[in-house]
Amino acid sequence: MLNNIDKEILNRVADMTHIPEGAYNIRKNGAGIMRNTTPNIDIRTKEDKPGIDIIVKPFTKGETVHIPVLLTNQGLEDLVYNTFEIGEGSDVLVVAGCGIHNPGEETSQHDGIHTFFVRKNARMKYVEKHYASGSGKGKKILNPKTIIEIEEGGYAEIETVQIKGVDYSKRDTEVRVGKNAHLLITERLMTDGDQYAESIVIVDLVGVDSSVQIISRSVAKDHSEQIFYPRVNGHERCKGHVQCDAIIMNNARVRAIPEIAAYNADAELVHEAAIGKIAGEALIKLMTLGLSQEESEEAILKGFLR
């Protein structure tokens, strides 16, 4: 059922070299093709719109859910709504990710709208990787929207990676963080050619002693363009830290607009943003160790985007 291109994409977007243990749902060209559920994790097809409901029973520990999406037909516009119920006191890893292989001239597009409910004292790590390949002129477009509600004492870690091949992406993330709940977002992005990537993150710290840390690292090459707009609103006694760090090369353009807003005198919010070239001294140092200029650049970018 899976061909070699599928397998390559699955490896890139979901670190899947084989069919994983635990729950999974593989969606290909607009339809679910493989699914597995476990006694603790159920996956159901939505009845009112395309997409699935993933239900993790309370107190489920150490299980994983893989829900990769593959687009290998050109000209396909796929829109999907997934809802995650992460039960009270559970601790799970959710690996999503979308890979497009578009060898043709027509646009391929996947817009995933993911809604998460991280219940009381639950912990979730969510990893979402984007990858696209294909030598045709057909555009490869990914527009993910992620909405998360973290209840009291919950923890969510969101790791997003888009390193290669996606021509256009507009990422929207909205999170509400409850009492004594914590959120960590790490975003890594590399664009080249004429690619465009935009990321808007809005975090509302609505519970007492809630916290968020947003770490964004990006590299913009060639004529590509990136826009970051992380925004943290502190409504209660809370802590927030936003850090945007971009390396700019060639004729690329990067805009970083971090915003922090406090609506409570006990909100402690910090933002940092930096855009710059690869430090000349760092390049020279690696060259003095015997790497060529290109190899040095590669090593620096690889580390930076780790």
Next chain:
Amino acid sequence: MLELRNISFTVQTEESEPFDVLSNINLKLEDNLSYVFTGPNGGGKSSLAKIIMGIYQPTSGSIFLEGEDITNLNITERAKRGIGYAFQQPPRFKGITVSELLSISSGSSYSMKECSNLYKVGLCPQDYLKREMNSSLSGGEMKRIEIATLLARKLKFAIFDEPEAGIDLWSFGKLTETFENIKEKHDTTLVIISHQERILNLADEIILIADGKIQRTGPKSELLPSLLNNPDCSCNYNCQERSENHA
């Protein structure tokens, strides 16, 4: 052997007149010997080191390594021929770990050698190998790792730019021991830029560089006593008069 012939280096910015950083440097640095470049700040020591590494291109003159003209070789090509340079202010790398930097340096993946190289610069290997080379490391730690990156390589010619800066006394002893070992192990020509008496003591030969020129060269026994009792730099009457005039 590394030979510098008539090396001059002039810099000019749009606003300023041309400034001769180095003029007409002629120097032969023999295999298996230790040299210390010393002299006042701004005298041209680091510039000369950077010219040897290929970081700066001289305005005129040539550089020969074992008879080969390397003047037009770039940094990487010189590194591959066995020239190494430890920066005075080592750059930081986000995301690159100490272990990875040492692997790049040695040209092979992690081994026990990296461990011992860190130990030699006074760092406990298990505490450092996985650390990122970012701003979480102090200046002194960065300096020691910088030295370890050179220890990881088999060098014909190694330059250390003020290696002792930021290094505490305990590891200072270890450091001098390490320098002595490098030379013996790989027959490396060692150049250390320093003002420290203990480092000067390591030199087979001392080269005094000031105002972009080599002022004096000679064995340690000849130069060291006069450098340590430098009559040009004591608190004499002239100094007093100068400071009074400035007051």
